[in-house]
Amino acid sequence: MGLKTLDKITAALESRPAELEQLRKQGKKIVGWLAYNIPEEIIYALGLIPIRIGQGGDGRLVEVGARHISTKNCVFVRQALGQFAEKTDPYIKQLDLVAIDATCIQLYRLEELINFYFDYKTIVLGVPRNFATTEGHEYFRKEVEFFTKKLELFAGTALEQSRLEEAISIYDNIREAIKTLYRYQSLDNAPLSWRQVSSVINAGYNLDRLTYLELLQELIKEIEKNLSAGTGSREIEARIFLSGSLIPPGDTKLIDIIEQLGGRIVGDDLWSGLNFFLNLNIQEPTPYSVADAYLDRVPHGSLPYLDLESDGRLANLKHQIKEFNADGVVYHTLRYCDAFTFKAGETKDVLGNVPFLEIHTEYSGSDFEAIRTRVEAFIEMIKSKKEIAELV
Amino acid sequence: MAITAPFSYPESIKEKFTATQGLKFKDGSTVSSAEIWEFMTKEAPTRFPYAFDAGANNMGRFSDDVNFLSGIKRGYLTLTLKDRVMKEHAAGTPTVLVQGGQAMDAYYAAGGLPVRPGLVMQWARNMHEGLSLRQSETLGLNILESGRRKISIDACNQIAAHAAIDNKVVPIDLIAPFLCLRCSDMSFLVETHRNREHDIPRYLVDYPVDHENKPWAAEYIATELRELIAKIAALSGRTVTDEVIFDEIRLENRGRRIATEIADLWWGAENPPTNSTDFFGIAFLANDFLGDPVASVDLLEQSKIEIEERIRNNVRGFGVPDHAKRLYICGSCVGPNAHHAQTAGAIFVGRDDSWSCISVPVEEEGDPYLNIARSMLAYPYEQRTEKRAEWTAEQVRRSRADGVIFMYQWGCNYQSGVARMISDIVKEKAGVVTTFVEVGELGRSEATEQSTNRVEAFIEMV
Ligand code: SF4
Ligand code: SF4
Numbered sequence: 001m002g003l004k005t006l007d008k009i010t011a012a013l014e015s016r017p018a019e020l021e022q023l024r025k026q027g028k029k030i031v032g033w034l035a036y037n038i039p040e041e042i043i044y045a046l047g048l049i050p051i052r053i054g055q056g057g058d059g060r061l062v063e064v065g066a067r068h069i070s071t072k073n074c075v076f077v078r079q080a081l082g083q084f085a086e087k088t089d090p091y092i093k094q095l096d097l098v099a100i101d102a103t104c105i106q107l108y109r110l111e112e113l114i115n116f117y118f119d120y121k122t123i124v125l126g127v128p129r130n131f132a133t134t135e136g137h138e139y140f141r142k143e144v145e146f147f148t149k150k151l152e153l154f155a156g157t158a159l160e161q162s163r164l165e166e167a168i169s170i171y172d173n174i175r176e177a178i179k180t181l182y183r184y185q186s187l188d189n190a191p192l193s194w195r196q197v198s199s200v201i202n203a204g205y206n207l208d209r210l211t212y213l214e215l216l217q218e219l220i221k222e223i224e225k226n227l228s229a230g231t232g233s234r235e236i237e238a239r240i241f242l243s244g245s246l247i248p249p250g251d252t253k254l255i256d257i258i259e260q261l262g263g264r265i266v267g268d269d270l271w272s273g274l275n276f277f278l279n280l281n282i283q284e285p286t287p288y289s290v291a292d293a294y295l296d297r298v299p300h301g302s303l304p305y306l307d308l309e310s311d312g313r314l315a316n317l318k319h320q321i322k323e324f325n326a327d328g329v330v331y332h333t334l335r336y337c338d339a340f341t342f343k344a345g346e347t348k349d350v351l352g353n354v355p356f357l358e359i360h361t362e363y364s365g366s367d368f369e370a371i372r373t374r375v376e377a378f379i380e381m382i383k384s385k386k387e388i389a390e391l392v
Numbered sequence: 393m394a395i396t397a398p399f400s401y402p403e404s405i406k407e408k409f410t411a412t413q414g415l416k417f418k419d420g421s422t423v424s425s426a427e428i429w430e431f432m433t434k435e436a437p438t439r440f441p442y443a444f445d446a447g448a449n450n451m452g453r454f455s456d457d458v459n460f461l462s463g464i465k466r467g468y469l470t471l472t473l474k475d476r477v478m479k480e481h482a483a484g485t486p487t488v489l490v491q492g493g494q495a496m497d498a499y500y501a502a503g504g505l506p507v508r509p510g511l512v513m514q515w516a517r518n519m520h521e522g523l524s525l526r527q528s529e530t531l532g533l534n535i536l537e538s539g540r541r542k543i544s545i546d547a548c549n550q551i552a553a554h555a556a557i558d559n560k561v562v563p564i565d566l567i568a569p570f571l572c573l574r575c576s577d578m579s580f581l582v583e584t585h586r587n588r589e590h591d592i593p594r595y596l597v598d599y600p601v602d603h604e605n606k607p608w609a610a611e612y613i614a615t616e617l618r619e620l621i622a623k624i625a626a627l628s629g630r631t632v633t634d635e636v637i638f639d640e641i642r643l644e645n646r647g648r649r650i651a652t653e654i655a656d657l658w659w660g661a662e663n664p665p666t667n668s669t670d671f672f673g674i675a676f677l678a679n680d681f682l683g684d685p686v687a688s689v690d691l692l693e694q695s696k697i698e699i700e701e702r703i704r705n706n707v708r709g710f711g712v713p714d715h716a717k718r719l720y721i722c723g724s725c726v727g728p729n730a731h732h733a734q735t736a737g738a739i740f741v742g743r744d745d746s747w748s749c750i751s752v753p754v755e756e757e758g759d760p761y762l763n764i765a766r767s768m769l770a771y772p773y774e775q776r777t778e779k780r781a782e783w784t785a786e787q788v789r790r791s792r793a794d795g796v797i798f799m800y801q802w803g804c805n806y807q808s809g810v811a812r813m814i815s816d817i818v819k820e821k822a823g824v825v826t827t828f829v830e831v832g833e834l835g836r837s838e839a840t841e842q843s844t845n846r847v848e849a850f851i852e853m854v
Contacts (some may be wrong), residue, residue, distance in 0.1 A: 112777045126601050306583060
């Protein structure tokens, strides 16, 4: 079904680079951020323009990046490096500052490289790898405070509590809206697909946050108005849940394959997807409180956690699979992304009877056919299981 | 294929060797040089024949410089590691998996026995005695492959140590390394143990990024060090007071100081007084302590005396080529084959990894936890890459190196990430040629042509 608000979002995106140019002329500063734990609320509250960066799926940019880093580094990092090297991306070329957090040390290395080779002004936020401990929290509080001070200097203004409060409220509402969209896309008579939700999330990388929130709320209204019109699907479908390394904007290989083969993606716990929007509850408008909230949400796979039973990432994964009524998990791992690759076998063990397929890949197309064959067999297997279950 | 005769120490040096002092150990025991000689010439060749394989591809091959007598004692400490660890373990000393490039003071002070992945693998291979080099490597590779099958083919060869623990080849009581920024695999490999049948306790001491001028970074580590020490002490039964920690710090600082003094002497010498193997062995000893800091420091002292004497007499280390090209080696856990490099006309004059660890002594007064934390945070190797490269360039100048080789293992994502940047900076700051080599052999001594050829081509170019 055609949702008009989606067209509006596309139009807003098209005009965004020119809008940013204008804003910069008026003295606004753009902060590009990359990684997993940058508290965007603080950037926004300081009157800076946050842009989330990081794309995938472009083999050419990966090669450009590989001139400065090894081909044995994660392909997402290599492509980002390629983008910084080329400076042709309409957003990257307008960045006044790049903020990167050290959740994944490969991204920390990226920060060093873009600072050294391409002269980007950068700022790093340390993230404790012992994130669940009191001392880890204490460390991160100080880091966020330090990060805020540096941003204040850059912005030329102090962080006001009221502005932070406002920012927190906008971001809370964005997160709620995305969660709502996820619920709708997973319905039997879904008014929009997972892929469409994913492109809405991707639009949020660049759009003005208030405009984005308004568009999200408009989209939800439009969906809700049309909800009753659909009827439940009778077809047997393979409801696929995506997990593992992120699948950033531009990386559509696996999504295309799953959809072309008749699989339906209904949920994910990706950091380019839903996880980013989950369980972030900032109690007070202070940097300390922001720090605590970021550390307490679903942990990123790059942060090691030594007890299986109480691992929040796995608990969330299990919960989301149920929530979205998924039939099987495609666990996507990027080559040299140890954070997720090393956990593949364990994740399969933990999920027990849930059908599980690991796809270990890069952005090149050379493994397209091999992945296709494996996904095809996986989807077939899920469908026949469901067919048999319907018969008995 | 020609079979090379095994390496052996000639009888002609026996008298000279047995006239030297033996080694003292941390439990107060001693071993005489005559006993060391017996072990290294009779017992060890039978029990560990692989170590005496004289093939040039044997990365762990002993130094040919048989007249550098401390080198023989270093071989003794290496080959007795298994016996010593097993004996201590049986007596209740907890064995702890750590990683290379980190301080060991806290572990020994708490009554633990820290072993890094490389030594875990040596220990694991030595659990089967009488093996040839090929057999011993096959044993190691089988362990490695079992780990890669279970976890990932993207892992570096450190995974073998974790597999050796999983497969109960060696008894480890605690898995508790520092998370140095050098290492991409350690944290995730430690994490894999949570899904294993064994229930070995685990702990990680974090290592924050960009910690300069951030007192909270050292406080964070210090708090974790307290917990680490408490965990080890609970296993060892030792009461760990500040004074106990300072005693250990003082001992290990002594080792670090002797090793840096040796490096300065060595670099200043007209002729390299030892070959690459012996020189690197010294730095390793002061960083790792091979299960016994008392014995290691004793041996470092003896090594220094020998080196001073050689320098006084302008003796060149055996195997050092005429007009040797001086190479500085960068990168973790892997390095070029010293024997091949010597044949190609080069000598290794330094190594950023182990040199970094020994270059920062721990303060001997105040809060020992904070002191260890601050010293760890000051390791040049763990600084921002630009700073690390500047320190490396300084080392290159001081060691009068003609070229730099940055080597990293397959799967070592953080070193692969900065190899080019470090090479570029060092080239610019130190004015020497640099190269970087990725090593994919993962513990094999065969099929090493690719990296060997690249190193040799580089030496030719230098
Ligand atoms: S977590 Fe994985 S995918 Fe993300 S940047 Fe790190 S290595 Fe790459
Ligand atoms: S080779 Fe690299 S990843 Fe592997 S143990 Fe060494 S530092 Fe860690």
